[in-house]
Amino acid sequence: MADTSTRTVERALLLLGAVCDRGAVSLADAARDASLSASTALRLLRTLEATGFVRKDDDGYRPGMRIVQLGAQALSHESLVSLSGAALDRLVAGTGESAYLNVPADDGHGIYIAVREGTHSVRHTSWVGRRIPLTGTAAGRVLAGEAPACGYVVVRNGVEPDVTAVAAPVMIGDRIAASLSVVVPSYRISEHQAEILGQLVAGEASGILNTSTTPTHPGHLTIDGESA
Amino acid sequence: MADTSTRTVERALLLLGAVCDRGAVSLADAARDASLSASTALRLLRTLEATGFVRKDDDGYRPGMRIVQLGAQALSHESLVSLSGAALDRLVAGTGESAYLNVPADDGHGIYIAVREGTHSVRHTSWVGRRIPLTGTAAGRVLAGEAPACGYVVVRNGVEPDVTAVAAPVMIGDRIAASLSVVVPSYRISEHQAEILGQLVAGEASGILNTSTTPTHPGHLTIDGESA
C-alpha cells in the first residue's frame, strides 16, 4: 500500500470522473483516460454500473442516476450552498443587490447553485441551475482561475448588457471551489464603487470556508444614494 | 472474486452514499451504515477525501466538491435533464401548463431538476433545486413508488392549496428514476380532465428513456376552453 489510499477505489473514481467528463465513453476510451488495462477498466465500470453510478447504453458508459442523486443531494444539502448562505445574505443586506454562488459544470460552463435576490425593485435575476459561459462573465472568469491578485473580478456590460458583475473565488485549499458574486444594474454603480464592492465580495468569499475567521465584515455599502 | 464486482469499490461507494445521505457523518456512524470495520471505513473515507468526493470538518465527513461537480455535470450533461427536455416541451406546448422533472434527494424529499414554465399568464411556478416532500405531493408520491397501476398520480390541493398536480414515473429498468409532472391551478381543470392529463404525462414519462419508441403522442389537451 502506497501511503493511505486505496488504489482500486482511486481508479474507480478516476473512471467515474472520466465518464462524467465526456458524457459518453467507450470502454477503451475510458481505460485510456484512466491509464488502465481494458480488463481492469471493465471490471471497475461494471461495479460502477451495478451501483448505479454509471449506466451503459449503445453509445457506451454514461453518468448514472446515482451520481445525479448524490450530486443533487450535495447541492441541496449543507455543503457549499448552506455554507455560503450567511455570506449571500450579508451581501444582499449590505448592498440591496442580487448575490450568487456558482460552481464549475461541464467544460466551458458554470452553474448557479445558490441565489439571493436583491431588494431593489430594479435588480438582476437568475435561478439555480442556470448555466453561464466561463468567458465574458465575472463569475466565469473567477471559475476559470483568471482572478487577478486583488482577489476579485469586475465585468461591466459583458455577455449581459447593462449589468455589472463583481465576483470573487471561494477557495478550498488551493483549488477554486466556487465563485461568489454580486450583480448590479450598471447605471447604479460607478467604477470606483465596483472596486469597493469587489473587496467586500472577496472578503466574504474568503470567509466562507474559513470557520476559524469570525466573519467581522462591516458589510454596508451604499450604491447611488440608496442603502439597505 | 464473487461474481463481477469489486468489493472495495462497492464499499467505498456505499460510504459515499452514506455521507451524502446524512450530510455529515462521524467515522463510526459511516462505518455502521456501511457495515464496515472502523479501520476499513477510515481508509476508504480517506481515499474519498483525497479525491475530493468527501471532505472532513469538525462535524465529520461531508459531501465534497467533486461529487457536486460530477453531479452538476451529470445534471446538465445529457442524462435525464436533456433526455426529458423534449417531453417537457411537448407537455407545455400541449397544455400551456408548467411541467417539471423531479428526482429523489435526501430522505423524505425530492428536488426539481428540470423546469418548463407554462404559457398561461396564471400558472404554477417553481425552480431547479427546490425541494419537495415525498408525502402530500403528486411528484413525491411517484418518487416514493406509490403510483397506482394506471401509471400516474393526481393530487388536488395537496401541500400547495389551489393547485392540481399530475405526475408519472420515469423508469430506468425497474427503478424509478424521476417523476415527470404537470402542475395546474385547480380552478382550471376538472377531475376528468386531470385523468386525461395523467395519461398524457404517463405516456411522455414512459417514452423518455425509450429511444426505441418514437414519441408519437398527439399531445394536445384543451383545458377550460384554452388550448395551446
Added chain:
DNA sequence: TAATGCATTTCACTTATTGAAACGCTCTTT
C-alpha cells in the same frame, strides 16, 4: 481476405485489502 479495434473472459501471480487488537483521547458516569 487480412487487418484493425473493441468488448469480453480466463487465469496464475502476488499485491494490496482486511479486521482484530491496542493506544490515546475526550466525555460521561459512578
Added chain:
DNA sequence: AAAGAGCGTTTCAATAAGTGAAATGCATTA
C-alpha cells in the same frame, strides 16, 4: 477521582481479492 464507554487512529500478519497479459469472438475497415 477513578472507572467506563465511545471515538479516531495506527499496526500488522493472513489471505482474500485485484491485476494484466493473453486469448477469443465480433464488428468494421482496407
